[in-house]
Amino acid sequence: MSDSGASAGPTVARAALGCVCPRCGQGKLFAGLLAFRPACAVCGLDFSGMDTGDGFAVPILIVLGAIVVGAAFWVDTKFSPPLWVHAIIWPPVTCVLVVLMTRYIKSFLAAQQYSTRRSEMSG
Numbered sequence: 001m002s003d004s005g006a007s008a009g010p011t012v013a014r015a016a017l018g019c020v021c022p023r024c025g026q027g028k029l030f031a032g033l034l035a036f037r038p039a040c041a042v043c044g045l046d047f048s049g050m051d052t053g054d055g056f057a058v059p060i061l062i063v064l065g066a067i068v069v070g071a072a073f074w075v076d077t078k079f080s081p082p083l084w085v086h087a088i089i090w091p092p093v094t095c096v097l098v099v100l101m102t103r104y105i106k107s108f109l110a111a112q113q114y115s116t117r118r119s120e121m122s123g
């Protein structure tokens with residue numbers, strides 16, 4: 001598991017956490033909430049070929065479901081709010097978390113894909 005050195009760009013983790021271009025680490029990866037830009041505004045790397053697929057939706061559903069249900073149980077035990085409070089709190093919280101997790105996972109997959117392609121090209 002050695003990172004073959006001499007990589008001027010960001011690490012996969014750094015690109016993923018920053019939601020930035022995996023080559024220069026500066027250009028923004030997303031145009032809106034979840035869509036990739038066509039290309040990096042800083043270094044011009046083409047993002048259109050990056051295909052993250054839909055497979056990441058499954059772990060998001062499982063992990064996020066556990067987190068939200070656990071949080072709902074905790075809030076209910078701790079504060080015993082009426083049911084309508086749960087009905088108001090959890091849908092928006094879930095939506096925000098889904099978008100955040102999807103952004104990080106998509107940028108991670110894009111950075112991973114770029115890193116793999118780059119190392120394949122350089123031999």
Ligand SMILES: [Zn+2]
Nearest residue numbers: 021024040043
């Ligand atoms: Zn770039």
